[in-house]
Amino acid sequence: MPHLCVAALTGLLLALTGCGWLGSASRRPAPLGGLANSNRNDAALSGDGRLLASLIEDNGTTRLILQEQGSGRRLALRHWRRQTPHSSPSLSWNGRYLAGLVQQGEQRRVVVEDRLNGRLLRLPLPGGGQPERLSLAPDGSRLAVQVLRKGQWQVEVLDLNGLLEPDLPGATTVLGGGVPPP
Amino acid sequence: MRVWPLLRLLLLAVALAGCMPAQLRPMLALNRRLEQAGSAREPALSGRWLAVIGGRGGREQVQLLDVERGQPVPLPGLNRPDAQPLSVGVDARGERLAVVRQLNGQTELVLYRRSLGLLQPLAIQPAGVPRRVQLRADGRQLAVEVSRNGLWQIDLITMP
Numbered sequence: 001m002p003h004l005c006v007a008a009l010t011g012l013l014l015a016l017t018g019c020g021w022l023g024s025a026s027r028r029p030a031p032l033g034g035l036a037n038s039n040r041n042d043a044a045l046s047g048d049g050r051l052l053a054s055l056i057e058d059n060g061t062t063r064l065i066l067q068e069q070g071s072g073r074r075l076a077l078r079h080w081r082r083q084t085p086h087s088s089p090s091l092s093w094n095g096r097y098l099a100g101l102v103q104q105g106e107q108r109r110v111v112v113e114d115r116l117n118g119r120l121l122r123l124p125l126p127g128g129g130q131p132e133r134l135s136l137a138p139d140g141s142r143l144a145v146q147v148l149r150k151g152q153w154q155v156e157v158l159d160l161n162g163l164l165e166p167d168l169p170g171a172t173t174v175l176g177g178g179v180p181p182p
Numbered sequence: 183m184r185v186w187p188l189l190r191l192l193l194l195a196v197a198l199a200g201c202m203p204a205q206l207r208p209m210l211a212l213n214r215r216l217e218q219a220g221s222a223r224e225p226a227l228s229g230r231w232l233a234v235i236g237g238r239g240g241r242e243q244v245q246l247l248d249v250e251r252g253q254p255v256p257l258p259g260l261n262r263p264d265a266q267p268l269s270v271g272v273d274a275r276g277e278r279l280a281v282v283r284q285l286n287g288q289t290e291l292v293l294y295r296r297s298l299g300l301l302q303p304l305a306i307q308p309a310g311v312p313r314r315v316q317l318r319a320d321g322r323q324l325a326v327e328v329s330r331n332g333l334w335q336i337d338l339i340t341m342p
Contacts (some may be wrong), residue, residue, distance in 0.1 A: 005315030025293075025304055030325070030336035039334040041327045047274070054325075054336055069338070093319060126208050130278075133228040138274055138319040142249065143206070144225035144232055155222040155234050156213045158206040158248060 030054065031072025043070070047093035047138040047169060053100075061077070061085050064100055075121055079120040090136040092167035099143065101137040110134060110145060112164065121163065127156065140164040190220055210250045219245070219254075228319050229274030231294045243342045244270050246296075259299045269314040273321030278341075280304075280324045291315060291326055293341065304339060 031154065043054040052069045055062050062085035066075045080086060083102035090099045099112040108130050110123040118151060125131060129147040134142050143158045212232075216222050222236035222245070234249045243261035252261050260279070268289070269282040274322045279294040291304045291312045295332075306312055310330035323340045 025339050025341045027305075027307055027337055027339045030338055037333070040336050041334045042314060043325035043327065043336040044316050045318045045323060045325050045338075049318055049320070049323055052325065052338075054334075123206055126206055133224060135225045137227040138229070142209070144227045144234075146223050147224055149217075149319055152221040153223040153233070155225045155236075157216075157218050157225075157227070157232060159209055159211045160206070163206070 010092045019164075028148060031069060042089060043089065043102045044089045044091050046095035048095070049095055051075075051091055051095035053091055053098060062087065064089055066095075066098065077113070079111075079118075083109075083111075088131075088133045088135075090134060091138075092136060093138045093169050094167050096167040097140050097164060099126040099134055099138060101131055101134060108132075110143070112136070112143075114164070122160075125156070126158070138169075139169070195232045204259070209249070212247070212249060216247075224314075226267050226271045226316070229276060231272050231274070233270045233272040233278035233279060242267060244279065246276060247270065248276070255296075257294065257296065259301055260294045271311065271315050271317030271324060272317040273317050275321065278317060278321040280315045280326075282312045282315050282326070289313075293324075296302055304341075306337065310335070310337075317322055 005101050030040065039057045040054050043052060047054055049069060051066060053064060055065050056065055064086040065076060065079055066077055067073060080102065083104055085103055087101045097112055097114060101108050102111050110125065110131050112121045112123060114121065125145060125147065129149055131145045131147055133146040134143060141161055143160055144155055145158065146153055146155050207342050210249060220236055220238035222234040226233040230248055230250045234245050234246060235242050236245050237243050244267050245254055245259055256336040265283045265285040267281055267283045271280040277296050279296065281292050281294060283290060283292065289311050291306060293302045293304055306328055308330065310328035313323055313327040313329065325340065326337050328335050328337050333340045
């Protein structure tokens, strides 16, 4: 019986290793981009991993930055400059859409920047309330928002179909595409 | 001659529509279900999946919902009564969940594979305390906030 147990365990380990489950994960710090001594938090990766959004502490406020993950190069975010502090960034598959929370006076607002055409969408919440966190679906079809209602945290999901064009992973088509292969 | 005033009105309407804030449509049935389940926070949307940390009476756990069916799905082996989840991320297939949780006085980062019901701790190296995690939509990489030497940093962890 002990031999059977050892054999079964060995088989399980081999199977898991074959699945990559026990393979080691590799870790590296986010690209610095001249930010070595700044607090950074609330990171969001685009679905394809090309872009990284995060928050930095800068001149007494919290500001969103967007970087290419490979080179660390910072990308311009002209719409977001005067609406700090920023929070809760979220990116779509190819990084076309960048959603987050901005401060406008006393109110915290949900915004989505369409980086393809430079448009900034302000999205008022149908039920009101102050948004605390958000998450944009990678294809841009939905948005989940955490709000305080009746003294407790609630998450509401909102349908964005018709507001945003889909941002799909590479080589995915929505319509057409010719005759399917046999 | 009466065309011009109409055209002007039309142009004005189009211009105003461009300035109007976009309208969001709540997913009512799903939102009702979330509300009935108690509190919910730290949402992570990916594909047809919504992961949240929620519960009733202060006992929180990681929950995964199929947004299209409006139904929660089981996560055997992930939640335990003595752990407090802090942050969760999910991939677009709903297969991998990354969770930061407190257990036995330690804060740890774990990766859960739903089809296998298996939980794998992910080491933070150099040592640090993780806080908020986000999993890339393809599930191949995660970004996690780590407190290290008095500074918050972002670690990127690539998984096989």
